[in-house]
Amino acid sequence: MPENTIIAPTAGAPDAETCLPDSEERRLASLESYGVLDTVEEADFDDIVELISIICEAPIAVINFIDRDRQWFKSVKGLGVRETPLDISICAHAILQPDLFIVEDTREDPRFSNNPLVTQDPYLRFYAGALLTDKDGLPLGTLCVLDHKPRDLNANQRFALQTLANQVMTQLEFRRSLREQQALIEKLDAVRKDLVITAATDSLTGLLNRGSFEQLLEREAIRIQQGAPPAVLMMIDLDFFKEINDQFGHHVGDRALTGFADVCRDVFRQSDILARWGGEEFVVFMPRTTLHSALLAAERLRTALRQNDLIAVNSAPGAITFSAGLCTFSGKQSPAEAMQRADELLYQAKTEGRDRIICEE
Template sequence: MQWRVPMNGEQTAQDYEAARLAALVEYHILDTPQDPLFDEIVELAAIICQAPIAVINFIDRNRQWFKAVKGLSVRETPLDISICSHAILQPGLFVVSDTTQDERFTCNPLVTGEPFVRFYAGALLKSHDGHPLGTLCVLDEKPRELNDQQRFALQALANQVMAHMELMRSHREQKRLIAELENARREMASLAATDVLTGLLNRRALERRLRNTLASIKRGASPAAIVMIDIDNFKHINDNYGHPVGDRVIKRFAQRCRSIIRQADVLARWGGEEFMLLMPHTSVDEAYQAANRLRDKLARQPLVADIAEPLYVTASMGICSLKEANSLQERLHVVDQLLYQAKDQGRDCIVLEKSLPHIERSA
């Protein structure tokens, strides 16, 4: 097609066609299922214009596609036989009173063969920014004209087609924005609950999980265990190796902790070099076994190996139960005291609630 390009001094026919096709794609209309509203519009156009054929069509790159059609059994035709491809080159209503008398269409297969089109009238379907997308057209097998009322009605119905498409486009955009907002809300919620350095839950998020777990226990769930973990001599690591190495220690310590816990367990960075582990449906003795596995792993493998001297760390831990009769603040106070007792015993220790003499120290 040879486009009548707006005189903007720069835009070529190819640029204009690319912009037109981009505008068509924006409406997400091509190859969509039939829609009763569009079907009613072609029925109404056929009745008002007293035409046996009425079509809502869109001009794609190499085809003419019908969104709604009355009087034809096809949903698309090649672009080279489309009368509508000529209609969108013209401003306003495009009317061909007798196709056999118009040299553009005398050899058109739609004129020389079925459905033997003799009359055509098409009202432009224009995008919100003025690009011609297709037409609402009526066709007849005999030459004829439209009166003024029919011309007005055909264009008015075309405007309704575009109004509905604009509404559909707005709804899609609204859904997209709502989805983006929901994703942003989830991301913000995740960030608000996540420790940036380790990717673990932060203190606030873990306190919420602790409250929920305690509520479940009060409703009959099994008791849980709380493990407070502190990296020993962490200030010494920062002072001697620098904060970047200290950050690597924190991150890798978190990974080491993850390696010894179950899927149901909840690990969080409590603050600084302190971590907290919530172990649902777990006794203090069972939690001790997990804590001891962590201590053994720390002893066997350095946390940072790619420095002059591989860096090993130890950790002190306190473990208490979380039961129906407990309050959360009291439990947090108890586990904190147990941790400090482990440190007082020389670090690299695990102290269990109600087992203060039972202090474990690595060899």
């Protein structure tokens, strides 16, 4: 017997066996993929149950699914439960049949004559079920009608039972497609956001790159022209950085750049925008800030750098210093003119000996 075959003994008939399909694990995985188990009652399915009950003139109608160890009802009319054990399920037999499964009189069928659903309340005597199958033909459950008296279905009723069973699966397929589409949209959105972040940031330091910072300045210039408070631009250049690369290698230089970016994140405010301008140059946009406050922030950065050995090699500590130029960003000048002014002040700091900060007067 295949390893994944489930044997469910029929109540009252110890010699009878109900063998679920050999592909049981695939069947259960398919059922799970529809996300229907243990969901609330829904009008779309309740309407189908009500309609088939009327067409078949049956007091009981059910949309049910055969889970691993239970029979669960998505929609039910005429029974007061939402699930039953698998070992007394008539539908567990139905999913083994290729077509409609009809039992005209359960008392006359040895598979069900001792079933407690037949011998006790609700005293089921008639059963007709149409398979609910996935696109691969795996049986997931049935749309079925039941009665308390022996009977049969006419040709029109049989056709309606199968047709409405197909409609149940159409509903389930449509809903699964919507979920898959939504999941794909969410995945694409996540990828798009990652691409936007990647395009906007410097790959080494994780700060904004030059292009993104220039776009930010354009937007902030408009805001300031419309009445927002002025800001301060700070242009920073790490001193003697070429010597670091030449003496210790680019891997040490890269470590110094990422370490410097981390120190900046700790020193500046969350509202301040940090960017790598290029090479060992960085720029900071400080909104709603005076030159005096910006100068204090720059001095805090100098102090923090003295406490961080960003280029320590072979246990020998290595200090890093910077030069900086600060200017007001008031909206009276263009972003390009403001950046040029900050760069001029930075150049002045470097020509005066480096490791110093120059503010515009």
